[in-house]
Amino acid sequence: MTKKERPDNRKLDEIRPMKMKAGVIKRADGSAQVEFGLTKVVAAVYGPRQIHPRHQEDATKSVLRCRYNMLPFSVSDRKRQGYDRRSTELAKVITEALEPALFLEEFPKTAIDVDMEIVQADAGTRAAAINAASLAIADAGIPMRDLVTSVAAGRANKELLLDMTKEEEDAEDAVDVPMAMMPRTGKITLLQMDGIVTPQDTEKIICLAEVGCKKIYEAQKKALLEKYGS
Amino acid sequence: MDKEKTIESKTLSAEPAKIVVPGDILKESMDILPGTGTFRENKNIISKVLGIARTDGRVISVTPLSGVYIPQRRDYIIGEISGINFSNWSVDISGPYEANLPISEVNGYIERDADLSRYYAVGDIIFAKVNDISKTKYITLSMKDPKARKLTGGFITELTPSKVPRLIGKAGSMITLIKERTNSFISVGQNGRVWIKGEDDNVALQAIEMIEKYSHTQGLTDKISDMLDKALGKPKEKE
Structure with missing residues (x-):
């Protein structure tokens, strides 16, 4: 299965070249930059801090507020700036993917703001955004149960693939399954699917993504330790 | 503050500090206790934060390398007066929670309807003690402490x-x-x-x-x- 090669000469279960760096934004409490091939994301975390507007406050836990945004020049046709249906939905699913990993109950009446900017998009932006956000949260010193890692797997041209590019995703029979998990316990926090697949293939795709997540986990750990020179 | 000092003194003589990331398994044992910055999951003691892990007797703890200030009772803090109310000052203590300094916690007698800005004006810097933290994170400071004072200049x-x-x-x-x-x-x-x-x-x-x-x-x-x-x-x- 791993023999055949893809447009960019990768193996079927190979992740694009990754670049991860923690602490890229000085004014944020925590930040990170993540690249998967041509996909490039910057994430910044602020907080825990006072919550505004005050009616959003929760007396029992901190409120996690994520913002996902694509910059106008991140895609080939200039994207109109600002929120749209897609970014609002992604912000919601990313919040739900990160929430189980955080000890939010330690900071009642506060907000944790996570901003993710897609600088360059070539498929898999939500996965890259989750990886960057998770690094940025750890960099901000916010208590976590585990890092959250994410990758998309799927199918294109009858092959099951890991970490597809935009080119592959445009195939006739394309299936896209973004997944996020906490690798230590193996708990899945995000699982979406776009396309039609058999249950057997779905299982295979999830397994593929799981293996990918574990590889990304190591890269994330390395990025955090590199900030402190070890 | 004394507690912090003892932690510091032990680390200098102990084994080299190790940097850990959230989710790292620090130890698999029921005999060791999870300290600050760690939690227990089944048999494992796991780090909660990016920080430096150290063992102190039977306790493993992780000192975070970043993070906001969460007030503790009897801490001494440097705050900036951010507002004046009827019977208290609001104090910014840098962190997610704002603190309050009631007139009852200031030395001397303050007349009824006195102009509170004559004691502490907005923007003044004070060195104060954290008197109490309620369950709802209402923080009261005190200036009735030998160390507490207004910081001028500098x-x-x-x-x-x-x-x-x-x-x-x-x-x-x-x-x-x-x-x-x-x-x-x-x-x-x-x-x-x-x-x-x-x-x-x-x-x-x-x-x-x-x-x-x-x-x-x-x-x-x-x-x-x-x-x-x-x-x-x-x-x-x-x-």
Whole structure:
């Protein structure tokens, strides 16, 4: 299965070249930059801090507020700036993917703001955004149960693939399954699917993504330790 | 503050500090207890934060390398008066929660309908004690403490709150070194605010910036001492 090669000469279960760096934004409490091939994301975390507007406050836990945004020049046709249906939905699913990993109950009446900017998009932006956000949260010193890692797997041209590019995703029979998990316990926090697949293939795709997540986990750990020179 | 000092003194002699990331399994044992910055999951003790892990007897704890200030009772903090209400001052203590200083916690008798800004005006800097934290995170400060005072002149800089024990050093060795060499008054709040007033205050500021940057490395006192020597020249022998 791993023999055949893809447009960019990768193996079927190979992740694009990754670049991860923690602490890229000085004014944020925590930040990170993540690249998967041509996909490039910057994430910044602020907080825990006072919550505004005050009616959003929760007396029992901190409120996690994520913002996902694509910059106008991140895609080939200039994207109109600002929120749209897609970014609002992604912000919601990313919040739900990160929430189980955080000890939010330690900071009642506060907000944790996570901003993710897609600088360059070539498929898999939500996965890259989750990886960057998770690094940025750890960099901000916010208590976590585990890092959250994410990758998309799927199918294109009858092959099951890991970490597809935009080119592959445009195939006739394309299936896209973004997944996020906490690798230590193996708990899945995000699982979406776009396309039609058999249950057997779905299982295979999830397994593929799981293996990918574990590889990304190591890269994330390395990025955090590199900030402190070890 | 005394508790922090004892933690600091033990780490300097113990094995080299190890940097861990959230989710790292620190130990698989039921005999060891999870300390601050860690939690237990079944048999494993796991790190909650990015920080430095250390074992102290039966307890494993992780000191975070970043993070906000969460007030503790009896902490001394440096706050800035941010507002005046009928019977209390609002104080910004840098962190997610705002604190309050009621008139009952200020020395002396305050007349009814007195102009409270004559005691503490908005923008004044105070060195105060955290008196109490309610369950709803209502924080009261007190100036009725021998150490509490208004800080006039000088300037404020900020340090990551978890690095404050590093700035103070073993039994206050680091802070005394900086104070003596730069001939400055320095007050450190547990909330990470540092007040500096004195002769070579810019050198003291540099030293604090260095502690912020290299707090996770070993032999920090020597590094700071070298830096002070370079900036101020070797200390004169006492006559």
